[in-house]
Amino acid sequence: MFGVEISGLGIYIPQKRLTNFDLEKIMDTSDEWIYQRTGIKYRYVVEDGLSTSDLALFAAKEALNEAEKHGIKDIDYIILATNSPDYIIPATSSVLQGKLGISAGSMDVFSGCAAFVYALIVASSLIKSGLSKNVLLVGAEAISKYLDWSDRSVSILLGDGAGAFVLSRINDKDRGIIDCNVGTDGSKAELIYIPAGGTKEPFSEKSIEDKKIYLRMQGRDVFKSVVSILPSEIKKLLDKNNLKPNDIDLYIFHQANIRIINAVMENLGIDEKKVYNNIEKYANTSAASVPIAFYEAYRKNMIGPNSLVLFSAFGAGFTWANVLWKL
Numbered sequence: 001m002f003g004v005e006i007s008g009l010g011i012y013i014p015q016k017r018l019t020n021f022d023l024e025k026i027m028d029t030s031d032e033w034i035y036q037r038t039g040i041k042y043r044y045v046v047e048d049g050l051s052t053s054d055l056a057l058f059a060a061k062e063a064l065n066e067a068e069k070h071g072i073k074d075i076d077y078i079i080l081a082t083n084s085p086d087y088i089i090p091a092t093s094s095v096l097q098g099k100l101g102i103s104a105g106s107m108d109v110f111s112g113c114a115a116f117v118y119a120l121i122v123a124s125s126l127i128k129s130g131l132s133k134n135v136l137l138v139g140a141e142a143i144s145k146y147l148d149w150s151d152r153s154v155s156i157l158l159g160d161g162a163g164a165f166v167l168s169r170i171n172d173k174d175r176g177i178i179d180c181n182v183g184t185d186g187s188k189a190e191l192i193y194i195p196a197g198g199t200k201e202p203f204s205e206k207s208i209e210d211k212k213i214y215l216r217m218q219g220r221d222v223f224k225s226v227v228s229i230l231p232s233e234i235k236k237l238l239d240k241n242n243l244k245p246n247d248i249d250l251y252i253f254h255q256a257n258i259r260i261i262n263a264v265m266e267n268l269g270i271d272e273k274k275v276y277n278n279i280e281k282y283a284n285t286s287a288a289s290v291p292i293a294f295y296e297a298y299r300k301n302m303i304g305p306n307s308l309v310l311f312s313a314f315g316a317g318f319t320w321a322n323v324l325w326k327l
C-alpha cells in the first residue's frame, strides 16, 4: 500500500460574471430572495464557443505545471468528474486528453454534484493499490448550457468553472485518503435530472418544445433529503475513525446552498473557522465546487502538512460521498 499526495492544483473560472441584479433583469427574482435562500450573489458563465473540456484544460494546465515543479511528469490516468459533458459519446476526459496531448488512460465520473468526491476515491484507490503513480483529476462544468433561464427556481442556483488536482504516489501510506463513505438513493433519481436526451427519452422536437432538455430540480425535496442524510453520514465516518467533528482542520462541502452547509455544521457542532465556503462568489458549480473551494482554502494557507480535511458532497442520483484526507 502507498500514500497519496496532492502534487498540483489548478482552477479556471470563466470571465463572464452574472450578478443577482443581472438576473433581476431577465426573470422575476431579486437579489434579496436569492441571497437569503441560498447565500449566492454571483455566478460565472462559460464564454461562447467554449465547452467543459476547455474549462477542464485551463484548470488542468495549472495543476500539471505545479506538479511538474515537484518533478511529476508522467500521468497514467485522466479522470474527469462532470455532469455537463462535451458530448454524450465520447467521454469528455478523452477530449481533454487530446487537448493536453499527454499519454494517459481516461474516464469520466458522472455521479451528480458528488462526482468529484467519487472520482477522488477512484483516483486514490488506483494510486494506493500501486496500479497508478500519477492521476490528473478534474471537476469541470459548463452546466449553464443546460439551464432554462426562464425557470427561476433552478437557473439562479448554478454556475460554471473547473478545478484540478494532480495526485501522486508517495511511500508514506498514512497520507492521502484515510477513509470514505458513499451512498445512493436511486428512488430519488428524478429530484435533479434532465428528462430528455438519454435513451429513456431521446431528443425530439416535442422534448425541446416541452423544455425537457434543461435541468429540472425539486429544490425543497433536495434540501430536506440532504439535511436528513449528510450529518449522520459524516458522523458515521468520523466515529469509525475515532474523530470528533472539530478534530478535522478543514471541511470542504459541496457549495450548493449556504443554509444546507449551516444546517450540517449546526447539527454536528462544527466550528465555523473549520469550514471554507465560496458559494457567494461562484454559486453551485456542481462537480467543480469541491476542487475550487479546496484550491482557494489551500492558497489561503488555511491548511498545511498533516492537516485533516473532510470532503463532502451530494447531488443528482441521489448520491453522496464523504472523504477523510490527511495532507
Ligand SMILES: CC(C)(COP(=O)(O)OP(=O)(O)OC[C@H]1O[C@@H](n2cnc3c(N)ncnc32)[C@H](O)[C@@H]1OP(=O)(O)O)[C@@H](O)C(=O)NCCC(=O)NCCS
Pocket (backbone or CB within 6 Å): 028, 029, 030, 033, 034, 037, 038, 113, 152, 153, 154, 156, 157, 192, 217, 219, 220, 221, 222, 223, 256, 257, 260, 284, 314, 315, 316
Ligand atoms: C431552491 C431553493 C433555494 C428554494 O428555496 P425554498 O425556500 O425551498 O423555496 P420554494 O421552492 O419553496 O419556493 C418558495 C417560493 O419562492 C418562489 N421562487 C422560486 N424561485 C424563486 C426565485 N429565483 N426568485 C423569487 N422567487 C422564487 C417559488 O415560486 C415559491 O413561490 P410560491 O410560494 O408563490 O409558490 C431551496 O429549496 C434549495 O436551495 N434547495 C436545495 C437545492 C440544491 O441544493 N440543489 C443542488 C443539489 S446538488
